[in-house]
Amino acid sequence: MTYNDRIFGILMIVLAVAYGWGTTQFSEPFGGSEAVGPDTFPRLLAIVLGLSSLYMVVRPDPDNAWPWSRTGIELIIAVVVLVLYAMFLQPLGFIISTTLAVGTLCWRMGSRPVKAFIIGAISGVVVYLVFNFALDLALPLGVLSFLEVG
Amino acid sequence: METLGYLMDGFGVALAPHNLMFALIGAFLGTLIGALPGLGPANGVAILIPLAFTLGLAPETAMIMLTSVYAGAMYGGRISSILLNIPGDEPAMMTCLDGYPMAQQGKASEALAISAVASFMGSLIATIGLILLAPLLADFALTFGPAEYFALFLLAFATLGGITGKNPMKTVVAAAIGLMIATVGIDSTGVQRFTFGILELYEGVDFIIAIVGLFAISELLFFIEEKAGGGKEKMVVNKLSLKWKDIREILPTSIRGGVLGFVAGVLPGAGASLGSFISYTLEKRVLGKKGYFGKGDPRGVAAPEAGNNGASSGALVPMLTLGVPGSGTTAVLLALLISLNITPGPLMFTQHADVVWGVIAALLIGNFLLLILNIPLVGIFVKLLSVPPMYLLPIVTMIAFVGIYSISNTTFDLYFMVAFGVGGYVLRKLEIPLVPVILGLLLGPEMEKNLRHAMDISDGDWTILWDSGLAIGLWVFAGLGLILPYIIGPILRRRMRATPDSGSPESD
Numbered sequence: 001m002t003y004n005d006r007i008f009g010i011l012m013i014v015l016a017v018a019y020g021w022g023t024t025q026f027s028e029p030f031g032g033s034e035a036v037g038p039d040t041f042p043r044l045l046a047i048v049l050g051l052s053s054l055y056m057v058v059r060p061d062p063d064n065a066w067p068w069s070r071t072g073i074e075l076i077i078a079v080v081v082l083v084l085y086a087m088f089l090q091p092l093g094f095i096i097s098t099t100l101a102v103g104t105l106c107w108r109m110g111s112r113p114v115k116a117f118i119i120g121a122i123s124g125v126v127v128y129l130v131f132n133f134a135l136d137l138a139l140p141l142g143v144l145s146f147l148e149v150g
Numbered sequence: 151m152e153t154l155g156y157l158m159d160g161f162g163v164a165l166a167p168h169n170l171m172f173a174l175i176g177a178f179l180g181t182l183i184g185a186l187p188g189l190g191p192a193n194g195v196a197i198l199i200p201l202a203f204t205l206g207l208a209p210e211t212a213m214i215m216l217t218s219v220y221a222g223a224m225y226g227g228r229i230s231s232i233l234l235n236i237p238g239d240e241p242a243m244m245t246c247l248d249g250y251p252m253a254q255q256g257k258a259s260e261a262l263a264i265s266a267v268a269s270f271m272g273s274l275i276a277t278i279g280l281i282l283l284a285p286l287l288a289d290f291a292l293t294f295g296p297a298e299y300f301a302l303f304l305l306a307f308a309t310l311g312g313i314t315g316k317n318p319m320k321t322v323v324a325a326a327i328g329l330m331i332a333t334v335g336i337d338s339t340g341v342q343r344f345t346f347g348i349l350e351l352y353e354g355v356d357f358i359i360a361i362v363g364l365f366a367i368s369e370l371l372f373f374i375e376e377k378a379g380g381g382k383e384k385m386v387v388n389k390l391s392l393k394w395k396d397i398r399e400i401l402p403t404s405i406r407g408g409v410l411g412f413v414a415g416v417l418p419g420a421g422a423s424l425g426s427f428i429s430y431t432l433e434k435r436v437l438g439k440k441g442y443f444g445k446g447d448p449r450g451v452a453a454p455e456a457g458n459n460g461a462s463s464g465a466l467v468p469m470l471t472l473g474v475p476g477s478g479t480t481a482v483l484l485a486l487l488i489s490l491n492i493t494p495g496p497l498m499f500t501q502h503a504d505v506v507w508g509v510i511a512a513l514l515i516g517n518f519l520l521l522i523l524n525i526p527l528v529g530i531f532v533k534l535l536s537v538p539p540m541y542l543l544p545i546v547t548m549i550a551f552v553g554i555y556s557i558s559n560t561t562f563d564l565y566f567m568v569a570f571g572v573g574g575y576v577l578r579k580l581e582i583p584l585v586p587v588i589l590g591l592l593l594g595p596e597m598e599k600n601l602r603h604a605m606d607i608s609d610g611d612w613t614i615l616w617d618s619g620l621a622i623g624l625w626v627f628a629g630l631g632l633i634l635p636y637i638i639g640p641i642l643r644r645r646m647r648a649t650p651d652s653g654s655p656e657s658d
Binding site: 004005008012015016019022023026027036037038040041042045048049052053055056059061064066067071074075078079082083085086087089090094098101102105106108109110111119120123124127131135137139 | 204205316317319320322323326327329330333337339341342343344367370371373374375377538539540541543544545547548549551552555556561564565568571572575579580581582597598601602605606610
């Protein structure tokens, strides 16, 4: 099967065309145009990407299998956990969000749940203490901000 | 003799107590990173960059620490090759051939000690080579005009896949993607490009975020997919009984390996994997019947290790003198230099002599530190091998989050990093290399600047790009870099295939 490379190649050709078209939308640089304007280099890139992607479509390599089914769901869970981690880092604070994120990831990767969340909590607290006291970089405390000293 | 003076100044920098301390920390962390499963050298250095950055370390200190990490990771990579027959990174592949049989014969600690000595010799020779060659090359590079630089950057991309690379067209695709991402933001004439009115994009995409995302997050996803969370069985190593005679026996091998490795490291398109491969094959040929290669010959451990470490120091030559890295990890070190506002290249040798020579001296010192660390502490590093990735990788990911967050204290960067991670996973699935993407991000602005300068000089005449003999030479080599893999690649790969396969996506 050689679908992956072909599909990706076509997507990249679309990107190259869209990107190339985007270069025509730049505003005129201040002081008039020169030999090489802001659009010259990107246009070269669009051509290079278009041609090399075309090669991928014409001469694709054999596919690597995608993880459908269960593993695929695990991957989606992991990405969702990472996005939620980023989202809740400030409101929940570093320690709690780290406990939850690292704990969930360890658990989904095969650890026993209790152990996973304990590891999460320990790593969160240790990194928080190291950053705040040894390295002097403030990480958000979030809902734990009542613990703040001084 | 001028070089010697600079080197002495360099030692002055590197021996300052706090620099020495960071070199030691770096060497230790590096060996850890090399030994731990799922943390390649490029990945490890990438995660540490934001930390070095936010700590506000002085440029020379940050560089010294991360170069020590780099050197240390090369040491660490051999541990799992020898004990588990699993190369920690691609260049360590050849070490499995004789290292693992030695371990099976109950000589694991001898194999580890021999490889440490060989690594030391390889790095030492290559660092001396670096000291001799780098100033010459930097002087030569001063004659480069913008057109030559433009061609040089092309050469760097073309040879990045290496002559053993599988599909050079995919390198081109990857490079184009990286360069395109680099054009996002406000360009040097003040024009907004591809910002879509998003404020965060005005300053362009921070390549550190991209690098950490591409390496660390995609690695996590790969481990989840392979369900490799379980970790490996505990290893016990025997008590070391190494005689002076054993070391003396591997010295000639180590010296040959180090020299070959250095050459392979300096040359574009060769790299550490080829360095260790050539050293091993040559040693097998030189010693021929006298050795028992493949059955646990100590020289079969020494040769690839010396070659591998020689190449990794050699790879610093083009990175420091031309600003053109030849491997993933040196690309990441380049990222550090750029984010410290140091323009790499020949001028760095005069403008930032303290940084360059401090780093070179630190390499020499770091080497001794690594040798001292590695022989007695090998037991600790061996224990780390059995840390299950299911705990390790989530924690590494968390540290990547903290590092990126602490750069700007915004959540936007974190989303961006996750997006790069998912993108990196898809690219790796398609066997599109990530290093050209990163190099594109790093070199994009510089490449465009040189194109503009060249065109300004010639008044819009494109032929200036191949007007000088030097530029033509660079174009020819760039062309060869793309064509040769199709011709020589299959042959070389078949020979290297005779050895255990490695699944690592990033080379050295």
